[in-house]
Amino acid sequence: MAGTSKVKLAVIGTGLIGPRHAEAVLTDPDAELSCIVDPSPAAGAVAERLKCPIYSSIQAMLASSSKPDAALVCTPNHTHVAVSKELLDGGLHVLCEKPISVDLQSGKELVDYAASRNLHLLIGHHRRFNRYVITTKQLVPSLGRIIALNGLWTSYKPPEYFDPPTEWRRLESAGPILINLIHEIDILNHLFGPITRVHAEATPKQREHAVEEGAAIILKFASGAVGTFVLSDAIPSPYSFEAGTGENPTIPYTGQDFYRIFGTNASLSVPDMHLWSYPSGQKSWTETIDSKKVEVEEMKAPFELQVAHFVKVIRGQEEPSCSGKDGLRAVVVCEAIKKALKQGGSVDIAEDL
Numbered sequence: 001m002a003g004t005s006k007v008k009l010a011v012i013g014t015g016l017i018g019p020r021h022a023e024a025v026l027t028d029p030d031a032e033l034s035c036i037v038d039p040s041p042a043a044g045a046v047a048e049r050l051k052c053p054i055y056s057s058i059q060a061m062l063a064s065s066s067k068p069d070a071a072l073v074c075t076p077n078h079t080h081v082a083v084s085k086e087l088l089d090g091g092l093h094v095l096c097e098k099p100i101s102v103d104l105q106s107g108k109e110l111v112d113y114a115a116s117r118n119l120h121l122l123i124g125h126h127r128r129f130n131r132y133v134i135t136t137k138q139l140v141p142s143l144g145r146i147i148a149l150n151g152l153w154t155s156y157k158p159p160e161y162f163d164p165p166t167e168w169r170r171l172e173s174a175g176p177i178l179i180n181l182i183h184e185i186d187i188l189n190h191l192f193g194p195i196t197r198v199h200a201e202a203t204p205k206q207r208e209h210a211v212e213e214g215a216a217i218i219l220k221f222a223s224g225a226v227g228t229f230v231l232s233d234a235i236p237s238p239y240s241f242e243a244g245t246g247e248n249p250t251i252p253y254t255g256q257d258f259y260r261i262f263g264t265n266a267s268l269s270v271p272d273m274h275l276w277s278y279p280s281g282q283k284s285w286t287e288t289i290d291s292k293k294v295e296v297e298e299m300k301a302p303f304e305l306q307v308a309h310f311v312k313v314i315r316g317q318e319e320p321s322c323s324g325k326d327g328l329r330a331v332v333v334c335e336a337i338k339k340a341l342k343q344g345g346s347v348d349i350a351e352d353l
Helices: 018-027 043-050 058-062 077-089 104-116 131-143 176-192 241-245 302-314 324-343
Strands: 007-012 031-037 070-073 093-097 121-124 146-154 195-202 214-221 226-232 259-263 267-270 274-277 290-293 346-348
Touching (some): 007 018, 007 302, 018 031, 018 070, 018 302, 031 043, 031 302, 058 077, 070 077, 077 093, 077 104, 093 302, 104 324, 121 302, 131 259, 131 267, 146 176, 176 214, 176 226, 176 324, 195 324, 214 324
Parallel strands (some): 070 093, 093 121, 146 226
Antiparallel strands (some): 195 214, 195 346, 259 267, 267 274, 274 290
């Protein structure tokens, strides 16, 4: 699709994330919010606020005068593949919220399904468009060879987070590994290349849900770098991507670092962006090591940049930042972590999917 006419986008699902995507579409001068799709009675108020048509099903939308060029899938994790396939059958390009799927096989099928129809399938790992991630990506080469890293995603989800109508969050397909850690895994793949081995130990459980609550994870990268990551959605903590960057307006800002990256030339903490190195050029633990705060340029919100990118991909102006295959790699790693939790030991991951 080329040209200068606005790209018509629909948003499927009006839970926590759907309205944020819709608002991002409304801010883009090259996009038009054609409609939202959600059978829930509560979705009517969302459509009224957004001033757009609403349909109770994808088929009703496809048969309407509001049929879009593409759609953003913002439905529960376990529905992503089926909903995306229905949209692709309708001839629409798809930007599917992460995860692409809750298992490897259905994710592979979806990637092939989109390719067979010559339609774009992008995965909504929007943090690739976060200004701290963009700046870190630019800084990584200056750190030298990456030797090790550690990361944290630790926060507290209250009991009502799991109550109806979002009781699906209690399922094994919707724990912090596939809802929260998958974002981190995508960022780590994006910054440092493929993860090829994992080991994981579960945190003690405090709830009676089927889903995991957290883990301590060891990571091995194809480059040889190693890392550790602590995950939990059941502890009071200021250390998470959302709190550290202030990206999510519903989560109070703390500014605390959640990544520490160690290279042969220097080390970097994110998002406080302190770059540590020896000013004398002499590397030794007996030498003074100094930090320099790297300034991070102000940018549009990640959801807005992601929508703008999606429009350019549809128009043939850019290649996908996070393709279906990229999104699938994050699922593969998360699936390996879940396997390691269940069976113990390490799980190897192929470098090429």
